[in-house]
Amino acid sequence: MEYEQLKLNNQLCFRLYTAARLTVGAYHPYLDPLGITYPQYLVLLVLWEQDKQPVCDIAKWLMLDTNTVTPLLQRMEKSGLLQRTKGKTDTRQRIVSLTEKGSALREQAKHIPECLSASKD
Amino acid sequence: MEYEQLKLNNQLCFRLYTAARLTVGAYHPYLDPLGITYPQYLVLLVLWEQDKQPVCDIAKWLMLDTNTVTPLLQRMEKSGLLQRTKGKTDTRQRIVSLTEKGSALREQAKHIPECLSASKD
DNA sequence: TATTTTTGCATCGTGAACGATATAAACCAG
DNA sequence: CTGGTTTATATCGTTCACGATGCAAAAATA
Incomplete structure (x- = not known):
């Protein structure tokens, strides 16, 4: 009983x-x-809603730090989903923008939410 | 509107x-x-409730696979919280048991749940 | 303007999660 | 008893999550 709260x-x-x-x-x-x-997928959700955002904004949306988001974006860049270009007004920033491939996935992903809400068990 | 569900x-x-x-x-x-x-901490919760369990039982409690749990237990063994000994009836099993150090932590952990439920913001 | 502070991003190390695969022991069907 | 299958654990590789730290650009302050 003494440790009940530790169950x-x-x-x-x-x-x-x-x-x-x-x-x-x-x-x-x-x-x-x-x-x-x-x-x-979460990164894509953010970029599909609004393309061309700096890393820090994406991190804010996802409530993650840049030390998580940066490698994630690097992997996505390597697989051709997005590009990271130097910011023009603020050169510290890296502006993340979707490639054709990244944009195109939206159409395929469109039905995922309803698939999941429909999946039983 | 078409992509509303992807927000x-x-x-x-x-x-x-x-x-x-x-x-x-x-x-x-x-x-x-x-x-x-x-x-x-989750592993300790399991062992505090019932000591000396095989790896697969701990995995079941935590709803994790052994490929996650095994390295976790190995790290905990290295830090002196538990021991993993060969099972006697079934030699495939590794029975996980708390060390003195692992058992003693229970007393210090006792108040964690209420601390968290009391923490505001 | 010069100096300090803050901000944006990156790198490193560690610990998880987890798919895939391996190995040996236990179990089971013939 | 033998051969095939299942079970218990472990290993490997990849991707995250995150604390700590570094660095350069921007912003703020002296």
């Missing part, structure tokens, strides 16, 4: 942590064919 | 993913002094 399933955080992992996992069947990971 | 904040999964990250992050001030990470 695993009494912990909201564990449930949250597990739910998030499993939910992200549920995207796999839809993201694998597109050749992207879930965090990469 | 970041319309996506439950993103909110879940972010909430989980931030919530895990909220444990840092309490786990850092104990020298453990959040997943390691």
Whole structure:
């Protein structure tokens, strides 16, 4: 009884942590064919809504730090989804813009949300 | 309107993913002094409830696979929190048991849940 | 203008997650 | 008992998440 609050399933955080992992996992069947990971999908969501943003803005949307986002963008650049160009007004910034390939994925991704909300079990 | 469902904040999964990250992050001030990470804390929760379990049982509790749990346990063994001994009835199994150090942490961790539920902002 | 501070991005190291694969022990069907 | 299958664990490679640190450009302040 003294340690009741230390039981695993009494912990909201564990449930949250597990739910998030499993939910992200549920995207796999839809993201694998597109050749992207879930965090990469999130970056695309941001850029599809508004293209040509500096790294810090993308990080703000995703609530991540640049030390997570920078390597993520580098991998996406390597796989041809986006480009990172030096900012003109502020040369410290790197402006991230979608390539043709990155833009085109939007059409294929369009139905993913409803697929997931429809998936039972 | 056509792509409304692709907006970041319309996506439950993103909110879940972010909430989980931030919530895990909220444990840092309490786990850092104990020298453990959040997943390691989860392993301890399991072992504090029931000591001496095979790897697969711990994995089941945490809803993780052994390829995640094994390295986690190896790191915890290296830092002296637990031991992994060969199973006697089934020699494939590795029975995980707490060390003195691992058991002792329970007392220090006892107040973490209420600390977190009390933390504002 | 010169100096300090802040900001934007990058790099490094560590610890997770997880798919794929490997290996040995246990189990099971013939 | 034998051969095929399942089970328990481990290893490897890749991608994240994130603390710490570095650096150069911009902004603020003296």
